[in-house]
Amino acid sequence: MLRSPEWFIAWRYLWASRKERFIAIIASFSFLGIVLGVATLILVMSVMNGFREELVSRVIGFNGHLLLSEGEKLNQVFDVQTKVEKISGIKYTAPLVQKQILITSEKEACGALVQGVTPEVLKKRPLISDNLIEGDVQTFSKEENQIMIGSGLARKLNVHVGDKLKLTTPQMNLTAFGSFPKTKFFKLAAIFKSGMYEYDQNFSFISLKASQKLFSLEDSVSALEIFVEDPDDMENIKAAIREKFPFFYIHDWQHVNEKFFSTLEVQKNIMFLILMLIVLVAAFNIISCLMMLVKDKTKDIAILQALGANRSFILRIFFYVGSFIGVFGALVGTGIGLLLSYRLDRIRLFLESISGYKLFREEIYFLAHLPSKVNLDQALLVCALAIILSVLATWYPARKASRLNPIEGLRYE
Template sequence: MFTAFERMVAWRYLRARRGERFVSITAAFSLLGIALGVAALIIVLAVMNGFRQDLIGRIIGLNGHLTVAPASGRALPDWQALAERLGGLPGVEQAAPIVEGQVLLTGEGGGAAAGLVRGIAPEDLRDRPVIARGIRRGSLEQFGEDDTVVVGLRLAARMGLRLQDRLTLVLPQARGGDFSAAPRQRSLRVVAMFEIGMPEYDNRNLFVPLAAAQALFGLEGAASQIEIMVADPSQVAPVTAEVRQALAGRPLRVTDWQGANSSVYAAVVVERNVMFLILTLIVLVAAFNIISSLTMLVKDKGRDIAILRTMGAGSSAVLRIFLLCGATVGCGGTLIGFLLGLGIALNFDTLRAGMLALQGTPLFRPELLYLTQLPAVVDWREVAQVVGMGLGLSLLATLYPSWRAARIDPAQALRNG
């Protein structure tokens, strides 16, 4: 596309000579601006992807990707057959019956708090990666024995609980309208404490065996809902459609994690889009710098362009020379930004550990400590979009100055020069 003569002239124009350093400095700043903009976009998008993946993983890892609950009432009849049927659907990894309810908690030391009890089979709880990885004290091996409970670490700290302490669950509501009925209560032994990094969950959730929860809430032989874990949470919509089709005609309500956490998910998406827009402005400003530097170069080289035209170079050759000048700056900056951003994003964990070590003090409060452990997830489609945008803006920025250079009248330029 470009001849050797055009490449040689473009390279000579880009090199700084005495009296022409200002144009070269402007071009260098344009290259640096595009490189920093592209690198910042790649790094920020990777960090935002990691934040979204980690946040959603913590939320849905505790609550399940899909929930099947009765449209009315508390009990889900025939839950064993229903769980077995849903567990066999394509894309479903686990269908766990759950009994859930609010209780009053009292500890041996006299502490009291409100808690959310989740009754679940021991094998289903052990298969939850978020809980299995989040055990800080004790072990899930004992969970399932008579009168055992797994509590959030912050809840245990607030109530002064230690391993093997007794925790009493009190259900104050009387059943059946008999005001003389005594509240239900059950004393359980703390066998493990978990921490998933979300204070609202670590501070109020606790897990008990399914049978114990059924007895406490008066749901013997029933469950309040079935939580479904899917292979790919980001592709939960097709599985939701399969579940709804399998349950068609039954008075059941199906909710996926995107619908249940729509406000959180929407906030993360909006924040990511705003960050993308803000950082795109850096690349856009650098592209305008290319326009200004090329315009100054054309004005400075007006006499040289006229001489080239009188020696036989066509307007298309002049156009290509300045296109090559601008493309060298824009594409070079995009390539440098791509390599810099990708290098930082792929080695984010190592760099973060080094920065934390240099800082010497925690960057976040204890309840937000999980932010220091966020991964950087590189989405290659987004990287391709960023690189494509950088190249596109760079090439667009070269069109007008190159067109102006090609339209210079040789006689007028020589007369004015």
């Protein structure tokens, strides 16, 4: 094909002379439009994929896959735990106390969510135990009055490991002088940074026994956390749990975060449609470019027809011109999009170091870094759609050129 006379003529038309510079400019804009649209679309889709995957991994790494409760509290937790752990597909379970509290340091005070867990459970959560910026899990497990908090919470309270913190609960203590909120002092044993802004700003951990005493739960807990082998397929496990505990409440991580992840999916689809419009506009530019080229080359077309060129020969010339712009633009755009997606966070850090402005704020996006996950299937789909649109845009002007009357083209020559 590349050695055919049609391709030779098409190639000459692509590199326009000075008289046809305006057509060349339109063709360049069409090419750049395809490149920009495809590259941007692949980049945005990669960011959305990475954002979702990062959030899912952190949500699962921070909380149990399932929460089993009776309501306000779960009684006879040991019996429930024993029965649940016999169900196939369950990795392990952990009693959980979760309540809202007020944490007070020497200088500051703020609300937070406290979880009462065993040290063994914390060690099984690498998102926390492997991301300690101060202290360690061993210190947390030595004594009952130890507390672990997120880095954002530590920053708000202006505290470090070894400092004393006062925890105040909504429960009231009746004394001879009236009712007062129940309080207890804890020593800060460790500070974690999970990379999830919301968790680092609001979460704290104390031992299970300390939380039961603090909230007067005796041997009860808030719920039973359940960790499963396959987080994406829990329907069979939920059905088995319901069979054993028909009157209990079961919440899975997908249901708890359903609105959040549904919103992400909607945003991803909307961004795809919006950015695909850039490619569509570029395709229309190809139509405009080819229509102008056909009008400009009417004499050439007439001469070729007079020399014996048939309609399909003329059609292929202009089809190759438009297809080259679209196909080459889509391939270049795909390459740029993939390159930017793989190096996105490094590019962000470089731009931030030059500008001195923070482009990615943790408090807005919930993550400490800009995630990106390239899906090659999606990238190929975007590239294919861009090529298809470009080829379709090329067809009408090419067909129009092939149907020109040679007599009309040579009438005034």
